Amino acid sequence: MRGNHHTPNGTTLSVWQVVELARHSLRPYSHDYLRRLVPDFVELHGDRLSGDDPALIAGVGTWHGRTTMFFGHQKGRSLKERVSRNWGMMHPEGYRKAIRLAHHAAKFGFPIVSLIDTPGAYPGAAAEDRGIAAAIASAIREWFEIPVPIVAAVIGEGGSGGALGMGVADRVIMLENSIYSVASPEAAASIVWRDNSRKVEAAEQLQLTARDLLAMGVVEEIVPEPAGGAHADYDAASAVLDEALYRHLQPLLAQPVADLLQHRYERFRYIDSLIRAEPHFGPKID
Numbered sequence: 001m002r003g004n005h006h007t008p009n010g011t012t013l014s015v016w017q018v019v020e021l022a023r024h025s026l027r028p029y030s031h032d033y034l035r036r037l038v039p040d041f042v043e044l045h046g047d048r049l050s051g052d053d054p055a056l057i058a059g060v061g062t063w064h065g066r067t068t069m070f071f072g073h074q075k076g077r078s079l080k081e082r083v084s085r086n087w088g089m090m091h092p093e094g095y096r097k098a099i100r101l102a103h104h105a106a107k108f109g110f111p112i113v114s115l116i117d118t119p120g121a122y123p124g125a126a127a128e129d130r131g132i133a134a135a136i137a138s139a140i141r142e143w144f145e146i147p148v149p150i151v152a153a154v155i156g157e158g159g160s161g162g163a164l165g166m167g168v169a170d171r172v173i174m175l176e177n178s179i180y181s182v183a184s185p186e187a188a189a190s191i192v193w194r195d196n197s198r199k200v201e202a203a204e205q206l207q208l209t210a211r212d213l214l215a216m217g218v219v220e221e222i223v224p225e226p227a228g229g230a231h232a233d234y235d236a237a238s239a240v241l242d243e244a245l246y247r248h249l250q251p252l253l254a255q256p257v258a259d260l261l262q263h264r265y266e267r268f269r270y271i272d273s274l275i276r277a278e279p280h281f282g283p284k285i286d
Contacts, residue, residue, distance in 0.1 A: 013177075015200075015203045015204050015208070015209060016185075016199075016200045016203050016204075018177055018179060018209050019179055019185060019203050019208075021177035021229045022156050022157050022177055022178050022179045023156065023157060024229060024231050025077075026231040027155075027156055027229065027230055027231045028155070028230050028231065028234050028237055028238070029072075029073075029074055029075055029076075029077075029088075029117060029155075029156070030057050030072025030073055030074050030115040030117060030155065031057060031072070031074055032234055032238070033072070033115060033155065033237075033238050033241060034057065034061070034070060034072060034115075036234070036235065036238040036239075036242075037063060037238060037241075037242050038061035038062065038063050038068070038070060039061075040061050040062050041059055041060070041061035041070065042059050042060055042061060043057060043058065043059040044058055044059045044060070044101055045058075045097070046093075046097060046100075047093040047094075047096035047097040047100055048096075048100060049093065049096060050092075050093050050096075050130065051093050052093065052097065053090055053091050053093045053094030053097055054074070054084055054085045054086070055073060055074065055085050055086045055087075055088050055089055055090045055091070055094055055118070055122075056071060056072070056073060056074070056090055056094040056097060056098060056166075057070070057071070057072045057073075057074050058070070058071050058072075058097055058098060058101050059101075060105075060110065063113070063246075064246050066110075066111065067108070067110050068110055068111050068112070068113055069101060069102070069104070069105035069110045069111070069112045069113070070112075070113050070114075070115070071098055071101075071112070071113070071114045071115065071166060072114070072115035072117070072155075073088040073090070073115065073116060073117040073118040073166070074088060074117075075087050075088035075117065075118075075156075076088070086122055087119065088117055088118040088119065088157075089118060089119060089120060089121060089122040089123075089162060090118065090121050090122060090162060090165070090166075091121075091122050091126070091127050091130065091132065092127060092130045092131050092132050092134075092135035093130070093135075095121075095135040095136055095138070095139040095165050095166075096135060096139075098139060098165075098166060099138070099139050099142050099143075102142070102143070102146045103146070105146070105148055106146050106147050106148050109148060110148060111148055111149040111150070111151070111249055111252070111253065112146070112148060112149070112150045112151070112169075113150075113151050113152075113153075113245055113249075114150065114151070114152040114153070114166050114167065114169060115152075115153055115155050116152055116153065116154045116155065116156075116157075116158045116163050116166055116167055116180075117154070117155045117156035117157055117158075117178075118157060118158070118159055118162050118163055118166075119157055119159040119162070119184055120159035120160040120161070120162035120163065120183075120184065120187075121136060121160070121161060121162030121165065122162075135165075136161050136162070136164075136165040139165045139166075140161075140164060140165055140168055143168035143169075144168060144261065144264060144265055144268075145261070147257045147260070147261065148260075149170055149249055149252035149253055149255070149260060150168070150169040150170050150171075150264075151169055151170065151171045151172075151173075151245055151248050151249050151252070152166070152167050152168075152169035152171070152172045152173070153172070153173045153174070153175065153223070153241060153244070153245060154167075154172070154173075154174040154175065154178040154179075154180045154210075154219070155175050155178060155230075155241070156175075156178055156179075157178070157179055157184075158174075158178065158179060158180035158181065159181060159183070159184055160181070160182060160183050160184070160187075163180065168264070168268065169264070170252050170260060170263065170264050170267070171220050171248040171249075171252065172218070172219045172220060173219055173220055173221040173222070173223055173244055173245070173248060174210035174213060174214075174219050174221075174222055174223065175210070175222075175223050175225055175230060175237070175241065176210055176222055176223060176224050176225040177210075177225055177229050177230065178210055179208040179209060179210075180208060180210075180213055180218070180219070181206045181207075181208035182206070183206070185199040185200070185202040185203035185206060185208075186199045186202075188202040188205075188206060189201065189202040210222040216274055217270065217271075217274070218271055218274070220248065221244060221248070223240055223241055223244045224240060225237055225240075
């Protein structure tokens with residue numbers, strides 16, 4: 001089967017099995033990692049325009065001896081929390097909150113870490129009424145001008161523009177059983193074939209696994225997970241993610257701002273060139 005995923009311990013997973021692991025209900029979410037990586041984390045709220053977005057955790061804390069700004073999608077565990085956090089799908093105010101705090105980080109010279117885990121931005125009428133597309137586009141543009149190092153990690157799902165709006169970074173890494181795609185397999189199947197029951201077939205063609213994206217140069221590293229997946233051992237998964245994030249941040253701290261921003265721009269121009277060179281990127285129409 002195309003795109004089978006080989007784990008470090010030698011087992012082989014189908015692409016759909018990777019999708020299921022990325023969405024596992026017990027998988028560590030951003031809050032689980034932040035509790036372990038940043039014990040003194042202080043959450044900050046609001047976009048100073050319309051309100052706060054609980055789908056995005058944002059705040060500062062001490063990480064490896066340095067004050068750092070953290071962002072992370074949060075899906076919620078219980079049904080009540082999932083409803084409250086909108087299953088990790090951000091509204092416009094979430095992107096505005098992120099950019100507001102990114103500018104604070106730039107003002108004080110704090111590096112930024114972004115943990116990505118979302119099916120996508122909220123597609124409902126309320127978000128459309130408040131300008132979700134414009135909010136994402138504005139956030140993507142502004143991330144290219146934030147003059148501090150940014151490292152992002154896809155820890156579960158990285159879905160569509162909702163993920164990209166928090167994923168413009170100098171380095172992007174992925175946990176072994178995470179996914180990153182222009183659309184969810186269900187959405188791609190519905191769009192291409194008008195049949196979301198073909199989601200497994202769509203997943204096979206979307207090139208959404210960490211292995212696929214590393215091979216294309218879209219991400220810099222695959223972070224291994226404990227046997228069975230990150231949900232099997234939160235502490236071990238956090239320790240490996242912590243090491244990888246810090247290792248990628250260190251060389252960025254020494255770069256002049258002009259070089260940092262230029263390399264960030266070039267990184268995403270390269271990704272754009274990949275898409276332009278492959279006109280049939282994604283599921284193929286029968």
